[in-house]
Amino acid sequence: EVQLLESGGGLVQPGGSLRLSCVASGFTFSSYAMSWVRQAPGKGLEWVSGIRGSDDSTYYADSVKGRFTISRDNSKNTLYLQMKSLRAEDTALYYCAKPRGDGYNFGAFHVWGQGTMVTVSS
Amino acid sequence: QSVLTQPPSVSGAPGQRVTISCTGSSSNIGPGYDVHWYQQFPGTAPKLLLYGNSIRPSGVPDRFSGSKSGTSASLAITGLQAEDEADYYCQSYDSSLSASVFGGGTKLTVL
Numbered sequence: 001e002v003q004l005l006e007s008g009g010g011l012v013q014p015g016g017s018l019r020l021s022c023v024a025s026g027f028t029f030s031s032y033a034m035s036w037v038r039q040a041p042g043k044g045l046e047w048v049s050g051i052r053g054s055d056d057s058t059y060y061a062d063s064v065k066g067r068f069t070i071s072r073d074n075s076k077n078t079l080y081l082q083m084k085s086l087r088a089e090d091t092a093l094y095y096c097a098k099p100r101g102d103g104y105n106f107g108a109f110h111v112w113g114q115g116t117m118v119t120v121s122s
Numbered sequence: 123q124s125v126l127t128q129p130p131s132v133s134g135a136p137g138q139r140v141t142i143s144c145t146g147s148s149s150n151i152g153p154g155y156d157v158h159w160y161q162q163f164p165g166t167a168p169k170l171l172l173y174g175n176s177i178r179p180s181g182v183p184d185r186f187s188g189s190k191s192g193t194s195a196s197l198a199i200t201g202l203q204a205e206d207e208a209d210y211y212c213q214s215y216d217s218s219l220s221a222s223v224f225g226g227g228t229k230l231t232v233l
Contacts, residue, residue, distance in 0.1 A: 035222065044227035045168060045211050061221050095167060106222035107213050108158045108173035115167060
């Protein structure tokens with residue numbers, strides 16, 4: 001069974017840092033691009049960042065560019081999101097998501113984790 | 123302000139047909155980037171409902187269908203059921219942003 005399990009969320013002060021992890025199982029992790037998608041309380045979905053499986057190229061939403069860094073460790077089947085200079089508006093449930101493939105790298109997410117909550121507050 | 127525009131809410135009676143629009147631009151839906159649709163119930167992760175504009179993953183009822191024309195896409199739900207009450211999101215890729223983008227979401231209410 002294909003599964004994604006996020007961890008690392010928590011309460012952090014504005015300006016602080018946090019690293020999220022997503023452990024994948026049930027598929028060849030290195031073969032797929034992976035993404036982080038967040039959802040602020042009561043709000044819609046926002047794609048945050050993605051990383052290709054083929055060459056580790058990284059992509060970011062403008063709202064997090066320069067503050068967040070996505071990476072992966074294929075030997076550990078793990079996706080990471082390093083978050084720095086956190087702001088109140090980064091408060092959200094952060095999902096790890098896997099695309100179907102079929103040529104879609106950062107869309108058609110057919111597997112989602114349960115999410116990990118990040119709260120930025122003093 | 124989302125790059126892809128959806129109506130905040132739609133509603134319909136059981137058995138009716140409803141559509142949800144997703145309006146983009148020449149840098150996302152327009153140039154031929156595919157649109158994907160998700161269904162989300164409160165407190166749960168989104169579920170892929172349609173991909174590649176109109177393809178249903180295994181297990182998705184054929185009451186759900188999608189289309190794309192120009193810089194817009196639509197999700198249609200026929201034979202509306204109470205269990206369809208959820209939030210729906212469209213997604214595509216934006217070449218000017220080099221990023222994946224979601225619509226703001228549409229809350230479907232079954233009357």
